[in-house]
Amino acid sequence: MGTDNEVSREASSESVSLTPAQRETLELIRLPSDQRITHDPALRPQLHLELEAATEDLVDLIDKPLWISKRQLQAVNSCEALYEAQQLEPFEWRIPMTRGQIFHKCVELSIHLFPARTAPELVDEALSSIINRGDGLADFLSSLSDIERAEIRSDVSSLLQTFFxxxxxxxxxxxxxxxxxxxxxxxxxxxxLQGRFDLTIGQPDESTAGRVLVELKTGRAVPHHLDDLRFYALLETLVVGVPPALLASFYVDAGRVQVEHVDESLLQSAVKRTAHGIERLLHLRLKKSRPEVRPSASCRWCPISAECAPGRAWLEDANGEGAW
Ligand code: SF4
Structure with a gap:
């Protein structure tokens, strides 16, 4: 098994054969040992208590468990009316959504398959593996035409090559x-509270942070990506007891990474946002308050925009159709 020193040695011996972009990414996501924070082991129970204390007044009123992921937190922190509308909409796969799913499967296979495969080979392996699962995505991919599947294969293959x-x-x-x-x-x-981390590298050493959480983004950068990763840092601390050392959003199209260091003030801001989100989700579940309407760019694809006056006004403004 490799130690941190082995990781550093391996990284530096390989850095000579890296592209400039790979080298830049590596330098940003590798935190030297002397910069890694050793945390108090009491942090985990303390954060747990803080989250429970913020929600104890309402929780006894729900009869079914409330499952919360980064998606629910983001939705309830943006427009609550949109969140409620999405809850009523049946989920449907669409072609652009399959790109990220297949890409993530390719990255997973690229780590575990030997000998190494080329990008197009990995895409084929990933597609077969997903179709053999027999789930909703498999049914959707099977229902597409040969041309549609070929276009997806080509898109993901190009994305994967950029990643490599x-x-x-x-x-x-x-x-x-x-x-x-x-x-x-x-x-x-x-x-x-639940999450699934796209990619992690490294691990903690007792109470010293060492793991890097990397989210692989196949779309454009949006501000809530930072909040999503902070929620993951909180989740990691609540489960393992040691926060990650770094949070990284890797934008695959651009081949660029955005990194944030994790400290206790970041975790406290994640606790506040998560506690507020849980509180609002409980209020909405219990119908103790009406959903708040907050127009934003989400109005462009909101399923109820036609019936939402603030949303329509926002869209008119954004499209330059508003009155003087
Ligand atoms: S149109 Fe905009 S403001 Fe109205 S519910 Fe949808 S996202 Fe919210």
Missing amino acids: DTFPPLKKAWRPTTELPRKAILHKGKIV
Whole structure:
């Protein structure tokens, strides 16, 4: 098994054969040992208590557990009316959504398959693996025409090649994991916080942070990506007891990474946002308050925009159709 020193040695010996983009990414996502924070082991129970204390007044009123992921938190922190509308809409796969799913599967296979495959080979392996699962995505992919599947294959293959050209090759000694699941249970299971990390590298050493959480983004950068990763840092701390060392959003199209260091003030801001989100989700579930309407760019694809006056006004303004 590799130690942190082995990871550093391996990284520096390989850096000579890296592209400039890979080298830049590696330098940004690798935190030297002397900059890693050693945390108080009491942090985990303390954060757990803070989250439970913020929601104890309402939790006894719900009969079914409330499951909360980054998606629900983002939705309730933006427009609550949109969140409620989405809850009523049946989920449907669409072609652009499949790109990210297949890309993530390719990255997972690229770590575990030997000998190494080319990008188009990995896309084919990923497609077969997903179609063999027999789930909703498999049914959707099977229902597409040969041309549609070929276009998806081509898109993901190009994206994957950009990833290989710009992200440092993942070495076993770095202990990479993909789709790492985490669940934090509050109020004896009445509230469950959950997440699945796209990619992690490294691991903690006792109470010293060492893991880097990387979200692989196949679309454009939006501000809530930072909040999503802070929620994941909180989740990791509630489960493992040690926060991650770094949070990274890697924008695959651009081959660029945005990094944030994790400290206790970041975790406290994640606790506040999460506690507020849980409180609002409980209020909405219990119908104790009406959903707040907050127009934003989300109005462009909101399913109820035709019936929402503030949303329509926002769209008119944004499209330059507003009155003087
Ligand atoms: S149109 Fe905009 S403001 Fe109205 S519900 Fe949808 S997202 Fe919210």
